[in-house]
Amino acid sequence: MEAQKYAGSIQLPDTDVVFRNIKNAKRFAIDIGGSLTKIAYYSTVSHRKVLYNTEKEATNTVDGDDYKYESSETERLHFVKFETKYIEQCLNFIRDHLVNSKESMAGKSIKATGGGAYKYADLIYEKLGLAVEKEDEIGSLIKGCNFLLRNIPDEQFSYSRHEEPEYRFINTEPNIFPYLLVNIGSGVSIMKVESDDKYERIGGTSMGGGTFWGLGSLLTKAKGFDELLHLASEGDHRNVDLLVKDIYGGDYSALGLTGDIIASSFGKAMHHGHTKNDGNPGFSEADIARSLLFTVSNDIGQIASLYAMLHGLKKVYFGGYFLRNHPLSMHTISFAINYWSRGAVQALFLRHEGYLGAIGAFLRGAEECDSEKYSWGENYAGSSGLQSPLPHPPVGGWPGGTIDQLEIDRCDQQLTFFPLLAHPEEYVPDTVDLTKDKEARDYWLSCFEGSLGSFVSRAVSSQPNSIDAVERANRFREKYLQRLHNLKNHPFAYGNLTVRSLLDMREHCLNEFDFPDPYLQQKKFENENALKMLKDHLKYLDSLEWKERQEVLIRGVLAGNVFDWGAKEVVELMEAGLGFKEAAGKLETRPWLHDDLDAWITRQEGRPYKCAVIFLDNSGCDVVLGIIPFARSLLAQDTRVVLCANSKPALNDVTAEELIMLMKQVATVCPIINQHLDSGTLCIRESGQASPCLDLSRLPISLLDELCTWDCDLVVVEGMGRAVHTNLKAVFTCDSLRLAVIKNRWLANRLGGNMFSVMCKYEAGMQKINAAPKSSNISENVIKDCLSVSSN
Structure with a gap:
């Protein structure tokens, strides 16, 4: 059978078939360019999920009826690239493995964009029996760009070939608009994007990727686009281009031009008769290719920067075949933008820019992708990244047909920025890059x-x-x-x-690989043991004077945070039988590595907080003997408390579903907890996270609406992952308390401490500062200067 010849050869750089989960695909769209074709399809992915019995009658022990495994589904978007010259084989594959095997596809249509939507419409109908719904290419590009900017962290980056690192990723701002989108295909289109529905093509140039490829084919022996780019990477444009120093003998100081600035692209070619000592011309084909790349890139960069400045835009996103993760192209574009705008405009690129059109075409009418209901996140296990190696040409298959792929999973809800961040546009979750x-x-x-x-x-x-x-x-x-x-x-x-x-x-x-919660049994075991100690621990705390109790409460949170199955040295202690008192004894003596305990206690003596949200960490002693007594103390001061736990499992972190069951058991031990659970002044919410870390730019809108309604004025972040690896530098408009124990010796040394150093960081809230309005115009003098100076 024909399909058998090529189906097995569609391979990723790892071991998985590219068209993953295609048997469960529901619909798909296609973006057909002159060189590359991109397919987007939506599927449901079956996997094992832990279902908790949250309705079970509460007891103070944990038994085996608390959970069971069940089959669950995740909605996933798949995106695959291949070379357009293999489109017939690809359509055959889709026909055999998707269309013909799905009665639901009968009589349906396929959304398509790009020039090939017109060129190959008859072929698509012939192969698939599906009518082609042609989607506007520019509208699809913009819709896809907006989707990526909103949903994929670290999607945008700047590039500089001579810096370390070359790639600098830009944090996504709450408002992605306005921006300029420059699509570099055979020619160049420039679009001003002000909102999802307000955009226009404001210009362009015929000097694009086709110009580079076409002239390169005339001037060199390069056989293809990539070969031409490789040739350019080995050349020296100074052998072909006429520089300022070639005319003036050095810098032209009066105009502020350095000697290395290009005065005339290909200017030295006029002296073609001049040869080197060996009789060869003074430049090579590689030099020609390099000069040609600079000529085209500088032209695009100058035009783009002028449009950006005229429209008061500081962000310019570049995409298209000319770039396609080609570092040299990105570098020359970036240099040109920075030079012509004098740093006022930033050249930005997208990790998945090649999929913009396919994403946009797919989203047209895709109710399951409603951005008002859901957010999306990249599935790292199924995506290939920047600079991933291409697969070797398979024997008898699609030689070089597969380039890379992207997978995006749908979240259960819409996620957005934490409203209590003082500078959300500057927020970066991670402490170290x-x-x-x-x-x-x-x-x-x-x-x-x-x-x-x-x-x-x-x-x-x-x-x-x-x-x-x-x-x-x-x-x-x-x-x-x-x-x-x-x-x-x-x-x-x-x-x-x-x-x-x-x-x-x-x-x-x-x-x-279907291991949703490897630490499930361990968490149950630790919760059970901690619950046995809770009653006596609360009795001990209640016996203390107020001020001493506040310190012991914080020490209890820190002692509980020692229990972490993600920390190698602690695991050895836990396997040997580490107890809660022994964990408390491991903590460094005061003063701690970061010690704001006294400031926190002093603040506690003042006005009670209205509402506190606690982003908590581990199961067992951490939550039962650390967080719960701490929350109980806040409740005693008439503070509403929101316990915010992971939506999905990660290591031994407690999840929201687990916490609901656990709190029922805690309520049988502590009447105060029981009272506040019944009244709703103590509640449990999901954080939208499935990680030991915490990204405050991706929290559930429903949670944030509640916190705003309750006038939340205290944020507590607990644990090494949430308060050290992430959010150590986060600035809040309300008071914040970060508590963690450093359980990694290398990290402790890096921070200037020792193993089991303590992070107790209390900060008063900072007034939110609204960003100054962006200028609608950049100096006309700058634009005039750009028109009169040649780029490098």
């Missing part, structure tokens, strides 16, 4: 690789009755290890490389 810090990067990549064995063992032991658990766990190991090795060479592959992203990627890979 590992793309910039090589020492930290090398350490953490090695650390995660070294701990991989224990996670494989934990995954297998969490499903003792599964006959294929070992095989799936080994596949998890292989995939995550491959991701770590790729990140050693290309740390920017998935955006900012951070401890958070490494943790998230591990969770994605565990879920990919």
